[in-house]
Amino acid sequence: MRIEVAAAGEYYADLGAADQLHEVKDLRPLLAAVCRERFRRIDRFTQLALLGSGHCVRDGRLPADTGLYISSGFGSIANTVNVQRQMFIDRRVPKPLTFINTLSNSAGYYVARNLGLTARNQFVSRDAAPLEAALQLATLDLVRGDIGQALVGVVDEASLPLDEHARRLGVGADVPLAEGSHWLLLRPAGASVPSATLAAVDTLADVAALSAWFARFDASPDARIWFADDVSPPARAACPMLERLEAALGVYRSRTAGAVLRYLSGTTGEELITVVEDDGRYHVMRFVGRL
Amino acid sequence: MMAGSERRAEICGLGLVTSLGDRLDDNLAGIMRGAPAYRCRTLDIFDEPIDVPYLPIRRSDAAGAREDATFASVGLAVEHALSEAGVEAADRRSMPVYIGSSSYAIGQSEALFADALAAGDADALAVPLAGFGQVSRYLRHEHGLAGADFLFNTACTSSANALLVAAAAIEAGRCDRALVVGVELGNLTTLAGFCGMQLLADDCMRPFDRRRNGLVLGEGCGAIVLRAASADVGGVFVAGGASGCDTFSISTSNPDGSRIAAVMREALTSAGIEVDAIAAIKAHGTASPMNDDAEAAGMRQVFADMPPFVALKSSIGHTLGACGATETAFIVAALRAGVLPPTAGFAEYDDRLGVRPQVSARPAGAGYYMLNFFGFGGNNASVILETVRRAD
Amino acid sequence: MDIEALKRELKTLVVEECDMDIGADEILDDEQLIGSDCRLGLDSLDALTISLAVKDRYGRHIDSGNETRAALTSINHLAAFITAE
Numbered sequence: 001m002r003i004e005v006a007a008a009g010e011y012y013a014d015l016g017a018a019d020q021l022h023e024v025k026d027l028r029p030l031l032a033a034v035c036r037e038r039f040r041r042i043d044r045f046t047q048l049a050l051l052g053s054g055h056c057v058r059d060g061r062l063p064a065d066t067g068l069y070i071s072s073g074f075g076s077i078a079n080t081v082n083v084q085r086q087m088f089i090d091r092r093v094p095k096p097l098t099f100i101n102t103l104s105n106s107a108g109y110y111v112a113r114n115l116g117l118t119a120r121n122q123f124v125s126r127d128a129a130p131l132e133a134a135l136q137l138a139t140l141d142l143v144r145g146d147i148g149q150a151l152v153g154v155v156d157e158a159s160l161p162l163d164e165h166a167r168r169l170g171v172g173a174d175v176p177l178a179e180g181s182h183w184l185l186l187r188p189a190g191a192s193v194p195s196a197t198l199a200a201v202d203t204l205a206d207v208a209a210l211s212a213w214f215a216r217f218d219a220s221p222d223a224r225i226w227f228a229d230d231v232s233p234p235a236r237a238a239c240p241m242l243e244r245l246e247a248a249l250g251v252y253r254s255r256t257a258g259a260v261l262r263y264l265s266g267t268t269g270e271e272l273i274t275v276v277e278d279d280g281r282y283h284v285m286r287f288v289g290r291l
Numbered sequence: 292m293m294a295g296s297e298r299r300a301e302i303c304g305l306g307l308v309t310s311l312g313d314r315l316d317d318n319l320a321g322i323m324r325g326a327p328a329y330r331c332r333t334l335d336i337f338d339e340p341i342d343v344p345y346l347p348i349r350r351s352d353a354a355g356a357r358e359d360a361t362f363a364s365v366g367l368a369v370e371h372a373l374s375e376a377g378v379e380a381a382d383r384r385s386m387p388v389y390i391g392s393s394s395y396a397i398g399q400s401e402a403l404f405a406d407a408l409a410a411g412d413a414d415a416l417a418v419p420l421a422g423f424g425q426v427s428r429y430l431r432h433e434h435g436l437a438g439a440d441f442l443f444n445t446a447c448t449s450s451a452n453a454l455l456v457a458a459a460a461i462e463a464g465r466c467d468r469a470l471v472v473g474v475e476l477g478n479l480t481t482l483a484g485f486c487g488m489q490l491l492a493d494d495c496m497r498p499f500d501r502r503r504n505g506l507v508l509g510e511g512c513g514a515i516v517l518r519a520a521s522a523d524v525g526g527v528f529v530a531g532g533a534s535g536c537d538t539f540s541i542s543t544s545n546p547d548g549s550r551i552a553a554v555m556r557e558a559l560t561s562a563g564i565e566v567d568a569i570a571a572i573k574a575h576g577t578a579s580p581m582n583d584d585a586e587a588a589g590m591r592q593v594f595a596d597m598p599p600f601v602a603l604k605s606s607i608g609h610t611l612g613a614c615g616a617t618e619t620a621f622i623v624a625a626l627r628a629g630v631l632p633p634t635a636g637f638a639e640y641d642d643r644l645g646v647r648p649q650v651s652a653r654p655a656g657a658g659y660y661m662l663n664f665f666g667f668g669g670n671n672a673s674v675i676l677e678t679v680r681r682a683d
Numbered sequence: 684m685d686i687e688a689l690k691r692e693l694k695t696l697v698v699e700e701c702d703m704d705i706g707a708d709e710i711l712d713d714e715q716l717i718g719s720d721c722r723l724g725l726d727s728l729d730a731l732t733i734s735l736a737v738k739d740r741y742g743r744h745i746d747s748g749n750e751t752r753a754a755l756t757s758i759n760h761l762a763a764f765i766t767a768e
Contacts, residue, residue, distance in 0.1 A: 040702040041728075068536070074421045075444065080397075083480055084417040088405050091338045096731050099484035100541055103393070104444040105668035112669070113538035118550070121536035121670060122452060125442040127424030133441055137456060144463055168421040203439035205384055253422070279431060283439075489731060542728050581727075 001143050002189035005196040008291055009056030010261045011048060012180040014250050018162035019173040027051060035114055036060065041097050042110055045076040049107040049155045050114055052181025057115055057151065062185075067147035068112055068121045069138045071130035071154045073253020074168070075104040075123075078159035107155065119147060128229075129276045129283035130154050131182075131257040135201040138186055149187035154257040156180060171251050178250025182257035184264075196264055196289040199271075204282040210275070211238040213284060225269040227259040231277045245272065256285075264291045297521065300458035300469075300529040302676075304376030304516030305620045306368035309607045310346035310509055313367055315375075317351075319624045323652055325635040327606050329495055329507060334483060336405075343482055343491050346509035346608035362396075362429045365474050368512040369434055372470070376516035382468060383435040388427060389457040390472045391443040391450025393612030396425035398478030426474055436470065444612070447575075447666030448534065449473070451615025451674060454515065458529035461519050473513040473616025481611065482508060488542070490579055496605035498576035498634060499583050499648050501641035506577045509608020513616030515623075525681030527623050529674065530659060531562025537669035543581050544665055548588025551671055555593045555661065558673035562659065569598050569675075570658035571631050573622050574648065575665045576602025577609060578636070586665065587644040599649045605636035615664050619674065622662060626678050631655040689762050697758075700736045701729045712759045730755050741765045 011030075015021055027047040032038070034054025039046075049070060054060070079101045083094040100106060104123045112121050120141070126133035131154045138150035158179040159165045166173050189197060204210050227245040228236070245268070247259040256274050263272040264287065276283040307314075310328075311321030321327075332345040348364050378386065400420040407415035427440035441456065443449040450473030457469035475481075485491050485508060492505035522528060535557065537550035544551055559566060572594075575586055590597065603618050604610075610617045625632050634648035655678075662674040684692075694707035697716065703723075715721040717730050725733075733755060734745040743765050745754050754764035 038704055040704075075423065077418060077421055080421075080480075081417045083484070084401060084404055087336065087479055087483060088401070088408055088417075091336060093334075093337055093341070093483045093487040094480070095735065096484075096488045096728060099480075099487055100667065100728070102480070102484070103446050103667055105446055105666075105670055106541060108445070108536070108670075109538060109541050109668040112536045118536050118538065118553075120534040121445070121668075122456075122534070123444045125423040125444060126440055127422055127428070133439075136439065137441065140456070140459055140463060140465065144459060146459070164416055167416055168418065205437060279428060281437060281439075487735070540726060540728075 003139055003142060003186050003198040004189040004194035005184055005198055005264060005287065005291065006149070006187050007056055007185040008183065008261055008264050009052060009058070010180060010182040011051040011055060012258060013178060015158055015162065015177045015179060017174050017176050018166040021162055024158055024160065039110055043076055043079050043101040045079065045155060045157050046101070046107040046110050048157055048179065048181040049111050049153060052155060052183045053111045053115065053151065053153055056183035056185055060115065062115055062117060062151065063148055065119055065148035066117055067119050067138065067141050067150045068108055068117050069134040069150060069152045070108045070111065070123050071125055071134035072104065073125065073130050073156050075125065076102055076106070078157055081159050128278035130254060131260065132201055132203070132276065132283040132285060135198065135285065139198065139201065142186060142188055149185060151183065151185055153181060153183040154254040156252045156254040158252065169251055176250040178252045180252060180254050180258050182254060182261045194289065196287060196291050199288045200284065200286040202284050204284060206280065207234045207238060210235055210282045214239050225263070226273040226275065227256065228275040229255060231275055235275060235277055235282060239275065260285070260287060263287065266290065298462055298464065298519050299522055300461040300517045301520035302515055302527045302529065302623050303518045304372035305624055306371030306514035307617060307620050308348055308364040308368045309511040309610070309617060310349055311607060313350045315371060315624055318621065319628065322603065322606050322621050322625065322632045323630070325606060325633045327635060332482065334479065334486070336479065341486055343486055344494055344507045346507060347477060348510040362426055364476070365426060365429070365472065365512045366434055368514040369430060369470065369472060372514035372516045376518065378468065378516060380435060384437045386436060386468050386470055387438040387460065387466050388430060388436050388440045388470045388472065389443070389453035390426055390440065390474060391453040391612050391615055392426065392474040393444065393446055393449055394475060394478050394481050395423045396420045397480050398476050399425065401479050445666060445670040446668050447611050447614060448664045448670040448672040449612035449615065450513065451664040451672040452534055454529065454615055454619060454674060455532045455534055455672065457517050461517055467519045469517045471515040471517065471616055473610065473613030475511055475610045475613035477510050492578065495636055496578040497636045498578040498602035498605050499587060499641065499644055499646055500637045501639040503578040503580060503583060505579050506604065506609045509610045511607060511610035511613050511617045513613055513620045515616055515620055522679050525679045527626055528677045528679065530677035531558055532672065532674040533557035533561055534672045537671055539669065541669070542667055544585035546581060546585050546588070548585050548592055551585055551589030551665060552592040554671040555589065555663065555673045558661065558675050562675040564659055566593060568659045569661050571598050571655060571660050572600035573618060573660065573662040574600050574602045575663050576604055578605065582665065583644060587646045591645060597646060599631065599653060601632055601634045601649050603632065605634065615672070619662055622660065622676065626655055626660065629654055629656065686762055686766065689765065690758050693758050693761050696736055696740070697733060700732045701725055710758060713757050716757060717755055737761070737765065
């Protein structure tokens with residue numbers, strides 16, 4: 001089955017480096033434009049999810065058989081940090097609302113409520129490859145016919161103080177950080193030729209499997225670009241014919257999703273291949289065409 | 292009905308490490324006994340210390356408690372399941388791993404932060420282990436499970452969703468084997484969070500009972516190996532299931548039971564069976580006043596004649612994100628033994644609920660069994676198992 | 684503290700704790716706080732949040748029993764519960 005990328009939308013913000021910046025943008029004023037109702041008591045992670053999904057589903061309406069898939073590298077990290085600080089520094093039981101918001105699927109609840117969705121509502125993560133995990137799930141459900149379309153989002157927030165956030169990300173205080181909420185609407189390709197398709201999303205066991213995966217494509221480097229984060233030299237050697245996409249994104253766990261959105265809405269290349277190296281494995285995606 | 296020759300997901304390996312023990316037969320014996328031995332845990336870090344009932348993992352080896360910091364209990368459950376399923380070392384490299392947990396490594400994260408604070412570290416970092424990947428990295432490094440990992444975090448339906456997706460992947464031919472793991476290890480965030488939500492019972496769990504006053508949290512790890520098989524050979528299969536979303540309220544199900552009923556009906560449809568084919572139900576049964584209301588209402592809407600039903604959380608505690616895997620493993624172990632376990636803690640019928648769980652064990656034969664799981668954030672899941680007699 | 688000042692303080696507490704859109708002075712003294720059938724439309728999670736905030740600030744414990752639960756009916760009830768001997 002060919003999977004069409006029917007729409008894409010996002011919220012993205014460069015934050016600068018931790019040693020220069022000490023606050024994140026208040027998202028509340030932006031929410032009114034994408035929300036059917038004013039949601040009380042929601043945290044920043046949920047706000048990001050609502051913004052990104054709202055920008056992807058512009059008229060705010062989806063058929064009832066739409067599956068929702070949210071992924072994230074860190075989940076609702078700012079809230080989780082608050083809870084640990086409340087417990088271990090203030091020596092207090094966390095407030096019910098703060099505790100509820102530490103649950104990753106709280107964001108899915110509000111996105112589903114905002115878009116009127118009642119079908120499956122998944123939150124699935126994977127360390128270095130959150131988007132790939134969510135897409136593997138969504139395409140399985142689409143191929144089986146369990147759902148008619150899939151709304152897939154990857155969301156990562158920055159938490160304050162930013163120097164601590166940089167430590168959790170394993171980068172120095174001088175590295176530019178970012179946060180984002182990147183969304184795709186997928187459906188089975190119909191009779192007409194879709195402008196963009198998700199051609200593959202795979203997890204490969206090692207470099208040999210990665211080389212074999214690349215070997216399936218003819219070498220037409222002009223049309224094909226790629227994006228990869230922290231890929232080791234052997235893996236880089238496996239795909240020499242590709243031109244690197246300069247996505248100019250700050251550091252956050254959903255960065256690959258940011259690159260995909262930039263490619264889909266950009267003007268360069270006819271195909272995008274992404275490679276993420278993760279503990280000796282490789283997660284790859286291939287998008288053909290653009291929106 | 293699915294044809295026998297169709298590609299189906301058979302449950303071929305089980306592992307359980309819970310408050311009832313660290314071996315499958317100990318767990319089965321414990322669940323058949325019913326009444327658990329509640330412990331009390333004092334949350335003494337707070338300015339006002341709090342006593343809560345708790346059901347921690349019981350390991351038979353002395354090293355158990357110490358090793359929990361390294362996910363050893365998860366590893367033990369996984370090894371038991373892989374060993375029963377006869378999974379070779381080479382197969383582990385490619386087998387996908389579907390994990391469900393509500394808390395992942397939050398307990399380890401807390402311990403690191405608390406230690407840093409105690410040592411007077413001015414740079415003590417809250418949540419030093421961010422993200423969800425610690426358990427799967429452990430299974431990859433220590434147990435050679437290097438296939439694609441899927442880390443579900445949908446509160447109390449986490450590992451039920453993991454099981455449903457793993458079964459779907461097998462049926463669709465994406466893999467021939469899959470490992471499902473439910474993990475819930477002791478941590479302060481969960482205990483204090485549930486305490487703050489006023490969801491914890493004073494002493495014990497009384498599911499669907501007139502006097503029910505909350506839940507008891509339990510620690511537990513459950514592992515289930517699925518393999519592609521045809522039903523011709525007999526065994527226990529995932530026959531269908533559904534996962535749905537109730538947007539009534541972030542913290543409670545719609546009290547009218549309509550969304551719970553909808554997900555049960557969808558599960559029946561997915562298994563291709565009528566409502567009267569269900570031999571018995573494993574309820575979610577959190578013994579919290581409002582959730583039992585919604586669940587009873589939902590069951591009564593779907594089942595005009597209520598089949599026998601049981602609730603297991605009063606025996607092992609609520610293992611939250613792990614309960615999809617732990618409770619499914621308990622039910623499968625019992626079905627293999629030809630029995631349905633009893634419901635602990637129920638005594639007084641509540642005419643507002645109009646349902647009565649089975650309080651003693653009863654024989655269970657071939658047929659369809661419905662397992663229900665509901666959670667915060669409106670996530671509802673229903674799993675249908677089918678036991679097919681082995682042709683002797 | 685006089686009772687009017689306490690009520691103003693309680694209205695601010697409710698608006699802040701429950702992340703409401705309206706100004707504290709827009710809540711009427713005898714207006715129903717909890718329930719989907721009333722204007723303010725607060726839910727069980729709000730009720731729990733208000734209870735904990737009241738316990739923190741005034742040292743009065745609203746448990747799940749019917750008698751103290753009635754304290755959450757309105758600002759008037761809440762103020763009376765806090766000032767009761």
